[in-house]
Amino acid sequence: MAKYTHSVSIDPDKCTGCTTCLRRCPVEAIRIRNNKAVINPLSCIDCGECIRVCKHSAKHASYDKLTDLDYSKHLIALPAPSLFGQFNHMNEADYVIQGLLDMGFSEVYEVAKAAEYVTDLTRIYMNGRQSRDPVISSACPAVVRLIKLRYPTLCEQLVPVLTPYELAGKLAREKAMREHPELSPSDIKTVFISPCPAKVSWAKSVMEGQKVYVDYVTSMNDVYMELLSRMKHDEVPSPEAASEAGIVGLGWATTSGEAASLMNDGYLSADGIDNVIKVLDDLESGTVSDISFVELNACSPGCVGGVLAPTNGYVARVRLHNLRKTGGMVVKPNDIRDVDESIAAGNISDEYTEEEAFTYMPEGAPNMLAMMLAMKKAEALADKLPKKDCGACGSPTCRAFALDVVNGEAKLEDCKIRTEME
Amino acid sequence: MSETLHYHFDVDGASFANAGRASVETKKLLRQLGVPPEVIRSISVAMYEGEINMVIHAHGGDADVYITEDTIIIILKDVGPGIRNVEEAMKEGFSTAPENIRALGFGAGMGLPNMKRYSDEMHIDTKVGVGTTIELWYHLNKH
Ligand SMILES: Nc1ncnc2c1ncn2[C@@H]1O[C@H](COP(=O)(O)OP(=O)(O)O)[C@@H](O)[C@H]1O
Numbered sequence: 414m415a416k417y418t419h420s421v422s423i424d425p426d427k428c429t430g431c432t433t434c435l436r437r438c439p440v441e442a443i444r445i446r447n448n449k450a451v452i453n454p455l456s457c458i459d460c461g462e463c464i465r466v467c468k469h470s471a472k473h474a475s476y477d478k479l480t481d482l483d484y485s486k487h488l489i490a491l492p493a494p495s496l497f498g499q500f501n502h503m504n505e506a507d508y509v510i511q512g513l514l515d516m517g518f519s520e521v522y523e524v525a526k527a528a529e530y531v532t533d534l535t536r537i538y539m540n541g542r543q544s545r546d547p548v549i550s551s552a553c554p555a556v557v558r559l560i561k562l563r564y565p566t567l568c569e570q571l572v573p574v575l576t577p578y579e580l581a582g583k584l585a586r587e588k589a590m591r592e593h594p595e596l597s598p599s600d601i602k603t604v605f606i607s608p609c610p611a612k613v614s615w616a617k618s619v620m621e622g623q624k625v626y627v628d629y630v631t632s633m634n635d636v637y638m639e640l641l642s643r644m645k646h647d648e649v650p651s652p653e654a655a656s657e658a659g660i661v662g663l664g665w666a667t668t669s670g671e672a673a674s675l676m677n678d679g680y681l682s683a684d685g686i687d688n689v690i691k692v693l694d695d696l697e698s699g700t701v702s703d704i705s706f707v708e709l710n711a712c713s714p715g716c717v718g719g720v721l722a723p724t725n726g727y728v729a730r731v732r733l734h735n736l737r738k739t740g741g742m743v744v745k746p747n748d749i750r751d752v753d754e755s756i757a758a759g760n761i762s763d764e765y766t767e768e769e770a771f772t773y774m775p776e777g778a779p780n781m782l783a784m785m786l787a788m789k790k791a792e793a794l795a796d797k798l799p800k801k802d803c804g805a806c807g808s809p810t811c812r813a814f815a816l817d818v819v820n821g822e823a824k825l826e827d828c829k830i831r832t833e834m835e
Numbered sequence: 836m837s838e839t840l841h842y843h844f845d846v847d848g849a850s851f852a853n854a855g856r857a858s859v860e861t862k863k864l865l866r867q868l869g870v871p872p873e874v875i876r877s878i879s880v881a882m883y884e885g886e887i888n889m890v891i892h893a894h895g896g897d898a899d900v901y902i903t904e905d906t907i908i909i910i911l912k913d914v915g916p917g918i919r920n921v922e923e924a925m926k927e928g929f930s931t932a933p934e935n936i937r938a939l940g941f942g943a944g945m946g947l948p949n950m951k952r953y954s955d956e957m958h959i960d961t962k963v964g965v966g967t968t969i970e971l972w973y974h975l976n977k978h
């Protein structure tokens with residue numbers, strides 16, 4: 414198991430220790446220590462929530478800069494479906510493709526197109542499945558990591574298919590090798606344009622022995638800035654380049670798009686990390702019935718709401734909708750049919766195991782008995798704390814603070830408002 | 836002497852909105868303790884059913900969780916109507932839930948059978964007009 418490389422981090426110069434992120438992190442991964450926020454890498458799921466709420470721009474995501482790209486290579490851009498919802502007054506996806514080529518990419522392979530294949534692969538997988546438990550989409554890496562860490566028994570319900578951008582990287586590379594026999598494999602580089610840090614982390618945390626499908630992960634924000642100056646949809650009546658993705662693939666940018674594309678009767682879709690957690694709790698206690706597919710996105714309203722996407726996600730959703738209505742995209746059923754069982758066999762991912770299940774155990778708590786003793790002490794201590802959950806001590810709740818004190822990670826004096834303490 | 840951790844939750848009989856809260860909270864604690872995931876899942880299934888039963892059939896009650904190094908015991912206690920015929924109640928599909936409750940999606944008669952399936956031991960102590968206490972036992976070492 415390779416180390417998980419996080420994209421989300423903190424700029425200590427900007428962090429004021431204000432506690433906003435502390436209380437909003439869905440997995441309580443943040444503490445304020447010495448007046449600065451610190452993230453516990455064992456429990457952070459890179460959902461980006463802390464970046465979204467930070468008022469001091471102290472939280473950021475790391476990714477590859479456009480200036481890091483080696484333009485002498487055969488660079489293939491892999492735009493996420495959400496990119497197509499970022500532009501005002503644009504009714505044809507072709508402009509985006511042309512703009513990417515004008516930026517210096519040798520080729521564009523749309524992730525939306527790969528998403529259509531993933532839909533098909535998912536359908537094949539579901540048809541051959543014995544269990545009646547609903548399958549859970551594995552497209553949002555923040556959700557997948559949350560499941561691995563907190564709901565490990567649900568791992569077996571994750572769809573074992575590559576995510577659209579991984580599949581896009583794989584297919585794009587194979588296509589380039591076929592079409593350009595003169596290129597050596599190391600000359601071909603795939604560049605994913607990501608709406609979120611979760612996908613950056615996922616791509617950068619490729620486990621040992623696993624194939625790398627994406628060589629660079631860039632931020633949608635950066636690409637957007639470059640594209641704005643190059644996309645001339647006022648002047649050019651119709652660009653040369655043509656988008657190949659259909660409405661099915663583009664739909665993945667917003668919640669329910671993936672689920673609806675399966676054309677299956679019972680599906681459930683939810684977005685926003687707190688809602689996702691509620692659904693996962695229900696799935697774990699087996700209270701969700703008559704559902705065959707579950708789509709969960711950490712961001713609302715889906716990937717268009719990712720923290721690396723420049724436009725308000727709800728605005729982007731309308732734009733994507735209009736894009737489809739004006740006919741910029743057409744379904745290409747033949748493309749979808751291309752996927753046969755043999756591709757299916759090669760594109761099934763085996764990453765969804767329970768290996769990481771216990772990484773949330775704090776260090777110094779090697780066994781259950783030690784942890785029980787700590788929690789017992791913490792419980793007694795928590796009883797005497799003010800129960801205001803104010804966060805001023807640097808822990809997200811009084812209860813978490815009590816356990817931090819017992820584990821030696823915080824000092825009782827850090828609680829400034831305790832009254833009846835002896 | 837072995838250490839025992841004890842947690843208590845009130846199960847609010849007046850609201851469906853809160854039903855399931857005790858089992859979600861218990862799950863969080865068990866995760867922190869490092870209890871094996873399969874045990875957590877079983878507890879999550881069984882305890883949720885027990886909680887829902889207290890809300891639907893018994894106007895709420897108390898949920899207590901006792902944890903030792905090798906055993907987890909969950910005690911669900913109510914002072915509701917009691918179960919007239921336990922053997923019958925344990926049958927899959929048996930339910931006395933009224934129509935309005937069924938309309939909400941509850942009352943499939945699978946709760947008690949699932950609680951048995953998802954626990955190592957289940958003990959029911961019930962008396963009509965007095966109340967019901969159900970104990971769910973989990974032996975950690977056998978897992
Ligand atoms: N806590 C309780 N108090 C009183 N009656 C109960 C309680 N729990 C279960 N019962 C009785 O047992 C029956 C079967 O329970 P269960 O298997 O959970 O099915 P359901 O809850 O769907 O009716 C219930 O319909 C009810 O009559």
Ligand code: SF4
Binds near residue numbers: 437463
């Ligand atoms: S990215 Fe999400 S999980 Fe990680 S610290 Fe920020 S809010 Fe918490």
Ligand code: SF4
Binds near residue numbers: 609612
């Ligand atoms: S919902 Fe989409 S954009 Fe948001 S974290 Fe998940 S994959 Fe990334």
Ligand SMILES: [Mg+2]
Binds near residue numbers: 887
């Ligand atoms: Mg029941």
